[in-house]
Amino acid sequence: MSTTERPLPTPAHTIGPFYGHALPFPGGGEIAPPGHPDTITLHGHVLDGAGAPVPDALLDFWQAAPDGSLSGAPGSLRRDPSTGGFLGRNGVDFTGFGRVATDADGRYALRTLPPGNAGVPYIAVCVFARGLTHHLFTRAYLADGTDPLLDALPDERRATLIASAGAPRTYRFDIRLQGEGETVFLEFP
Amino acid sequence: MALTQAEIDAEIKDHQDAYDKAVAGGAPVRHHPARDYPPYRSSRLRHPKLPLVAVSGGDPETVELSGPVFGVTDITEIDNDLTLQHRGEPIGERITVSGRLLDRAGRPVRGQLIEIWQANAAGRYAHLREQHPAPLDPNFTGVGRTLTDDQGRYAFTTVKPGPYPWGNHTNAWRPAHIHFSVFGTAFTQRLVTQMYFPGDPLFPHDPILRSVTDEAARARLVAAYDHDLSRPEFSLGYAWDIVLDGPSATWIEEGR
Numbered sequence: 326m327s328t329t330e331r332p333l334p335t336p337a338h339t340i341g342p343f344y345g346h347a348l349p350f351p352g353g354g355e356i357a358p359p360g361h362p363d364t365i366t367l368h369g370h371v372l373d374g375a376g377a378p379v380p381d382a383l384l385d386f387w388q389a390a391p392d393g394s395l396s397g398a399p400g401s402l403r404r405d406p407s408t409g410g411f412l413g414r415n416g417v418d419f420t421g422f423g424r425v426a427t428d429a430d431g432r433y434a435l436r437t438l439p440p441g442n443a444g445v446p447y448i449a450v451c452v453f454a455r456g457l458t459h460h461l462f463t464r465a466y467l468a469d470g471t472d473p474l475l476d477a478l479p480d481e482r483r484a485t486l487i488a489s490a491g492a493p494r495t496y497r498f499d500i501r502l503q504g505e506g507e508t509v510f511l512e513f514p
Numbered sequence: 515m516a517l518t519q520a521e522i523d524a525e526i527k528d529h530q531d532a533y534d535k536a537v538a539g540g541a542p543v544r545h546h547p548a549r550d551y552p553p554y555r556s557s558r559l560r561h562p563k564l565p566l567v568a569v570s571g572g573d574p575e576t577v578e579l580s581g582p583v584f585g586v587t588d589i590t591e592i593d594n595d596l597t598l599q600h601r602g603e604p605i606g607e608r609i610t611v612s613g614r615l616l617d618r619a620g621r622p623v624r625g626q627l628i629e630i631w632q633a634n635a636a637g638r639y640a641h642l643r644e645q646h647p648a649p650l651d652p653n654f655t656g657v658g659r660t661l662t663d664d665q666g667r668y669a670f671t672t673v674k675p676g677p678y679p680w681g682n683h684t685n686a687w688r689p690a691h692i693h694f695s696v697f698g699t700a701f702t703q704r705l706v707t708q709m710y711f712p713g714d715p716l717f718p719h720d721p722i723l724r725s726v727t728d729e730a731a732r733a734r735l736v737a738a739y740d741h742d743l744s745r746p747e748f749s750l751g752y753a754w755d756i757v758l759d760g761p762s763a764t765w766i767e768e769g770r
């Protein structure tokens with residue numbers, strides 16, 4: 326196909342059950358530099374339509390840096406060129422990207438710095454799982470407030486996008502794939 | 515109780531017929547699989563029942579119109595050669611898979627991370643929780659990474675994966691495939707998919723491939739054997755271009 330044509334998109338497929346040795350990487354859920362005093366924790370369950378935990382979901386996270394920058398930085402998967410092993414992030418650059426596989430209880434936790442995007446701060450989430458033929462986008466808002474997306478939703482649906490503050494600097498955000506309290510999932514036409 | 519392949523085939527046909535009829539009646543072509551696709555049993559409790567909510571476009575502050583970036587620190591030189599990761603050579607038919615990463619405007623997507631994973635030549639994943647009684651290959655892990663170059667090109671050297679059984683129904687077998695995880699310049703362009711090999715007899719029976727009900731879209735998941743990409747005395751070549759869907763900030767700047 327030439328670059329002058331407008332090619333049609335490659336269809337999505339499920340991530341399947343066997344990505345565990347390929348996609349997760351050490352420190353994937355540790356976007357914040359170790360010991361940073363502003364570190365926040367976002368955590369929760371991924372649940373299916375029967376309310377059962379989803380133990381084989383993979384979550385990708387993307388967010389603005391604390392200063393609002395959306396440029397990101399390389400080095401989330403920083404590698405050792407001699408051994409091929411993972412070195413972890415360099416502890417200086419804020420990459421804005423995180424990746425966490427849910428555990429056997431369907432839980433995840435992300436440690437990061439507060440996003441500094443314009444308006445109500447949020448972390449963008451992309452959900453993959455066995456059984457999900459096509460990934461799902463959602464947002465974990467860290468506060469309630471005036472926001473074009475939130476304001477267009479009825480109250481009970483709006484609530485599914487707002488993480489609840491628990492212990493200091495800790496936010497709970499459950500993702501319900503189906504059924505009662507189903508999370509609002511997004512498309513970007 | 516587990517269904518038979520014949521019962522699954524009948525369900526696949528029903529969904530295919532319904533889609534074809536809808537398109538003939540003027541419904542839009544659907545490039546991606548339905549999230550609710552009953553022949554793929556695991557989708558039943560895992561798809562949202564409420565419609566997706568559209569995020570109004572055009573606001574450059576929208577976080578998802580930008581995305582994570584990766585660089586040379588995130589890969590090592592030989593990560594795109596899955597035959598070099600152990601002391602010995604993996605068993606199987608050596609292949610090279612290459613192509614270009616493009617956006618919907620046909621422009622190359624440069625410097626982006628492509629990750630792949632696959633079963634070995636016998637159809638077994640190195641994933642230890644998998645219990646298919648086919649042999650593991652001590653010289654094959656089946657995981658690779660690369661960054662697209664300035665023309666959006668990528669290339670992997672690996673062995674051709676085998677088909678493998680799975681528990682969707684009785685005697686369910688996946689056609690041979692390589693899983694791909696791809697980033698674009700925007701988080702909205704994120705793609706996880708699978709690449710197939712031409713002429714696989716399992717295509718008609720596979721609920722995962724058939725979840726893409728548009729025939730032309732399904733064909734875009736199948737690589738082409740390309741003799742010019744085959745390397746003498748070394749490997750057979752397959753060509754497969756990847757086109758990312760979804761808007762990006764650069765797209766909006768240009769007014770699409």
Ligand SMILES: [Fe+3]
Nearest residue numbers: 341343691693
């Ligand atoms: Fe697979």
